[in-house]
Amino acid sequence: MDYNQLAVNLLDAKSLVSSVGAIGVLAIIFAETGLLVGFFFPGDSLLILAGVAASSAATEVFGPGAQMNIALLLIGTPIAAVAGAQLGHAFGTKMGPRLFDKPDSKIFRREYVSKAEEYFAKFGPAKAVVLARFIPVVRTFLNPVAGTLEMPARTFFVWNVVGGVLWTESMLLIGYFFGDAMAPVIDKYLIPAILLIVLISVSPIIVEVIRERRKKKAAGAEAEEPVGGGRHRRG
Template identity: 85%
Template sequence: MNQLAVNVLDAKSLISSLGAIGLLAIIFAETGLLVGFFFPGDSLLILAGVAASSAASSVLGEGARLPIAVLLIGAPVCAVAGAQLGHFFGTKVGPRLFDKPDSKIFRREYVVKAEEYFDKFGPAKAVVMARFIPIVRTFLNPVAGTLEMPARTFFVWNVVGGVLWTESMLLIGYFAGAGLAPVIDKYLIPAMALIILISVSPILVEVLRERKKKKAAAAESADHADPVGGRHRKG
């Protein structure tokens, strides 16, 4: 069971085991099914690009290679279709789920965060930018439906974001694999580690920012509770 869990979280294992069709199914699941948030979408797409290049043997073994045309067409289609399903799910079921504070999948804080995200960047930028942030790209779609973002508007920016995300990740991997084919084995693991770090960095920044905000709020609350002590400290 542990080995299965490791394989599911490992992009190289997923690609070598499931191939192009399995990869496309995972892209759909990560963006459309809430249970797919843990899949390594960014690293999966980049590594798939490598597996479609002249360095494919480092990922799939000697003689094997993924079809780049299938990936370039299928990945954005699956990403867009998955996100549309998530939006539809949000419009139909989201409000009832978000009204339950103890929901196993959703939490009310997701709606609040999404509202802040939408207010900060606007619906269009929010949908496009979310594609490049793990976990957020899974939950933002049903949240957008819950917040009643029009399906047509969501679709337009979903297509823009889906194409930008999938094609950029695939082509980065493809051209990197082609350019570094002779030494790809040496740099593959460090490169994947860097990709994962870059992918999760927005989440880490948000966590640190939220922690700082809570500390500031707690300090302000303490000053209000003890105004004399607060004035003494400032003096």
């Protein structure tokens, strides 16, 4: 067995879809969202290609025997994504504080907590959990961080379901309905398409960051205004 090739294949969504089948796709989605070691899996492209594998373009893209059942995917992937995230949240609730207290932790860092706290404060728990689904790596680490920050289990579950369903179903249906159109160019344009989807997903965050910077810049300019300025106010 070529172990180097195997390692590469784990990062190759097309190879994964060809090799593991529908049940394997569900397992990978669960691992990416629920197991910290699964952050490297290509979840977005995996779901889109799974949708292609369930479409009429399956044989053209993956070869004979690669056809998947779209009903199984539409039902199974959101369940796997939600279950994985719930496991991550539970893990963070029980183990998070101890993990983050270790300065030499190889997976977690204290900065993750600080960034997550800022993320939750700016966008609120609902938007944070939903948007995180569409951001690679973040969707893996946000769940245990949410547990560490003591986000209520019921609140997390509700928005976890919303985010999990939106993410999995949208990615699958893109591949399913556009499989025939994507088939001739899928190898060339899949990654740019994924990047575009991620960019659209994080656009609210980008807008918020720009607004914050403008506010700080405006506040700084007002503070530096000369004493003799018309708008200067004495304390």
